Amino acid sequence: xxxxxxxxxxxxxxxxxxxxxxxxxxxxxxxxxxxxxxxxxxxxxxxxxxxxxxxxxxxxxxxxxxxxxxxxxxxxxxxxxxxxxxxxxxxxxxxxxxxxxxxxxxxxxxxxxxxxxxxxxxxxxxxxxxxxxxxxxxxxxxxxxxxxxxxxxxxxxxxxxxxxxxxxxxxxxxxxxxxxxxxxxxxxxxxxxxxxxxxxxxxxxxxxxxxxxxxxxxxxxxxxxxxxxxxxxxxxxxxxxxxxxxxxxxxxxxxxxxxxxxxxxxxxxxxxxxxxxxxxxxxxxxxxxxxxxxxxxxxxxxxxxxxxxxxxxxxxxxxxxxxxxxxxxxxxxxxxxxxxxxxxxxxxxxxxxxxxxxxxxxxxxxxxxxxxxxxxxxxxxxxxxxxxxxxxxxxxxxxxxxxxxxxxxxxxxxxxxxxxxxxxxxxxxxxxxxxxxxxxxxxxxxxxxxxxxxxxxxxxxxxxxxx
Amino acid sequence: xxxxxxxxxxxxxxxxxxxxxxxxxxxxxxxxxxxxxxxxxxxxxxxxxxxxxxxxxxxxxxxxxxxxxxxxxxxxxxxxxxxxxxxxxxxxxxxxxxxxxxxxxxxxxxxxxxxxxxxxxxxxxxxxxxxxxxxxxxxxxxxxxxxxxxxxxxxxxxxxxxxxxxxxxxxxxxxxxxxxxxxxxxxxxxxxxxxxxxxxxxxxxxxxxxxxxxxxxxxxxxxxxxxxxxxxxxxxxxxxxxxxxxxxxxxxxxxxxxxxxxxxxxxxxxxxxxxxxxxxxxxxxxxxxxxxxxxxxxxxxxxx
Numbered sequence: 211x212x213x214x215x216x217x218x219x220x221x222x223x224x225x226x227x228x229x230x231x232x233x234x235x236x237x238x239x240x241x242x243x244x245x246x247x248x249x250x251x252x253x254x255x256x257x258x259x260x261x262x263x264x265x266x267x268x269x270x271x272x273x274x275x276x277x278x279x280x281x282x283x284x285x286x287x288x289x290x291x292x293x294x295x296x297x298x299x300x301x302x303x304x305x306x307x308x309x310x311x312x313x314x315x316x317x318x319x320x321x322x323x324x325x326x327x328x329x330x331x332x333x334x335x336x337x338x339x340x341x342x343x344x345x346x347x348x349x350x351x352x353x354x355x356x357x358x359x360x361x362x363x364x365x366x367x368x369x370x371x372x373x374x375x376x377x378x379x380x381x382x383x384x385x386x387x388x389x390x391x392x393x394x395x396x397x398x399x400x401x402x403x404x405x406x407x408x409x410x411x412x413x414x415x416x417x418x419x420x421x422x423x424x425x426x427x428x429x430x431x432x433x434x435x436x437x438x439x440x441x442x443x444x445x446x447x448x449x450x451x452x453x454x455x456x457x458x459x460x461x462x463x464x465x466x467x468x469x470x471x472x473x474x475x476x477x478x479x480x481x482x483x484x485x486x487x488x489x490x491x492x493x494x495x496x497x498x499x500x501x502x503x504x505x506x507x508x509x510x511x512x513x514x515x516x517x518x519x520x521x522x523x524x525x526x527x528x529x530x531x532x533x534x535x536x537x538x539x540x541x542x543x544x545x546x547x548x549x550x551x552x553x554x555x556x557x558x559x560x561x562x563x564x565x566x567x568x569x570x571x572x573x574x575x576x577x578x579x580x581x582x583x584x585x586x587x588x589x590x591x592x593x594x595x596x597x598x599x600x601x602x603x604x605x606x607x608x609x610x611x612x613x614x615x616x617x618x619x620x621x622x623x624x625x626x627x628x629x630x631x632x633x634x635x636x637x638x639x640x641x642x643x644x645x646x647x648x649x650x651x652x653x654x655x656x657x658x659x660x661x662x663x664x665x666x667x668x669x670x671x672x673x674x675x676x677x
Numbered sequence: 678x679x680x681x682x683x684x685x686x687x688x689x690x691x692x693x694x695x696x697x698x699x700x701x702x703x704x705x706x707x708x709x710x711x712x713x714x715x716x717x718x719x720x721x722x723x724x725x726x727x728x729x730x731x732x733x734x735x736x737x738x739x740x741x742x743x744x745x746x747x748x749x750x751x752x753x754x755x756x757x758x759x760x761x762x763x764x765x766x767x768x769x770x771x772x773x774x775x776x777x778x779x780x781x782x783x784x785x786x787x788x789x790x791x792x793x794x795x796x797x798x799x800x801x802x803x804x805x806x807x808x809x810x811x812x813x814x815x816x817x818x819x820x821x822x823x824x825x826x827x828x829x830x831x832x833x834x835x836x837x838x839x840x841x842x843x844x845x846x847x848x849x850x851x852x853x854x855x856x857x858x859x860x861x862x863x864x865x866x867x868x869x870x871x872x873x874x875x876x877x878x879x880x881x882x883x884x885x886x887x888x889x890x891x892x893x894x895x896x897x898x899x900x901x902x903x904x905x906x907x908x909x910x911x912x913x914x915x916x917x918x919x920x921x922x923x924x925x926x927x928x929x930x931x932x933x934x935x936x937x938x939x940x941x942x943x944x945x946x947x948x949x950x951x952x953x954x955x956x957x958x959x960x961x962x963x964x965x966x967x968x969x970x971x972x973x974x975x976x977x978x979x980x981x
Contacts, residue, residue, distance in 0.1 A: 360790035371788020388831035477949035492848040
């Protein structure tokens, strides 16, 4: 019998030494030790972390989408807490994932764009939970930097092979099923099932008319196509780098067919999630397993004439964050109050595992909210990074966006304008709001500890540049 | 069949170059290859270069074995084999009396470090949907040396009776309510081959996805019967162009050979799937199945 490999497992001490001496100087090490003692003595929950790719927050039936059937995500929502103000820290695969697995912003993990590895100073989820006695397993898409590696530090990797979501996700869900049903160990586990759908939609955008022909390829679908979003043609004033990304090649019918395909791909991932949730129930471990479901980013879905992601608009930035565990997490709660992001995932797991959050993480444990104990105070905003130089700040009511070196900023009042169609940044009546948001963003940026970006493995190093 | 995963670095680099070259060639082919007026065939035209429609007689109602290459049409995550070939699938049919047949599935999907192997038997009716009666299924993942990965193996049995489906493995049985006609996605391949190639009401059914997850509101319908030229080859033609000072060599690609064949297209639409287009030849033999980026192309076919 072959055992999945778990390479390169530096201990926590090495991390604390590597992640800037300041971490230890700031007194983190003693608090970690203090946290480990009592927690190790008690029973710890398992973690089942389900990661989707390109799944927007409102592309789920239980979140109000009329064009899709997602019975399995819906049942997870019914049995747990879903956050409707959940944001990606960078709506691009690798950067967003680097945050989920470290609790740090992409500029701090060195993963500022796709195909970069996590900076060695940042422990990943598997490495961090190792100290609390967890066995960590990874099955599916990783993409930090390689898509489907056979080794990931801190994790036992269950390799799944080649292909996009259509060919790989069933392997992931099937292996997740067999793992959950056959694992025989008393140690708590952290199992990551990283599914790829509905990311396949990228190819419907990349291939354009080859996959989305001008003439509807399946005429029988004509009356079944989803309606266009109200902001399909909306192009609010935007920084140049953002404004140039509009997709202008589709007719209205092509957009609607594109949406049809996207929602079928959402249903595909829902099926695989169903297989995994069924397996967890059948395994008898559901009562002691905290299920977390999220996505790295959403998809344009024709809003603001966008396909794909990359933008600070809600269609790309807002992602599901659903947590469930019968008896441990409140059931049927739709949290519209708290601003959360991928930063909070590892911090929440750490809390349940009896660990402190990773060094320098600005994430928060969601545990008080999940257990319906009001947290003492919650953050005022969440932040997101874009195209290396763009930054977004989201407060309860407003969204503020700024790109370095570009005079155009964006300010949206999401209460009055939920489809983000009117950029208010030049309106005098919100001058104070704008000033406040600029100040908050400056303070946020000052609080981060950026590292030198890690190399992009798909690009050749420049002559003389060290690799 | 065995796939090589761990290659020496020099061979890896060569394979990367070969893969890049193969992608470029495909792109060139895609640009100027048009197969009829169907977008699904156009999209996979690069896979169809040199494809020969089998000439042997074929009876979809008899005993047969069909073997397919499994391809991804994406430009990334294509695995170690050039041309986007990510696996192989074979389906065997054996008639059991007049009203039932046994389908045997062998599916292997390869990739770096692992081959997923699925083996299944479906005992089904010979009705329009090849409605499954009982089935057994096992899946496992093996490494490059053929060793089974720990905790990767699973086996299940299923049976359908009076609108109820029961699936059992070593754990608790799971009962699913299935109202109306239903089938399993792999049994549908048998159904398509026996479906008449003429306009009629679409079949409406519920589908069990990979033997255990329900996908509702499925339809399968005949769509059209175009004549398509298959079996063409790409050839490189080089000519010299004389210039005032010296001459330059010009390379052009041309398409030669091939023969016309009438194909039948059947379309499956429904929840949880991107549209599938099944292409059969005039005898009902399933040649290609295309579902977005996921493509199956017939390698060998035999009646026994």
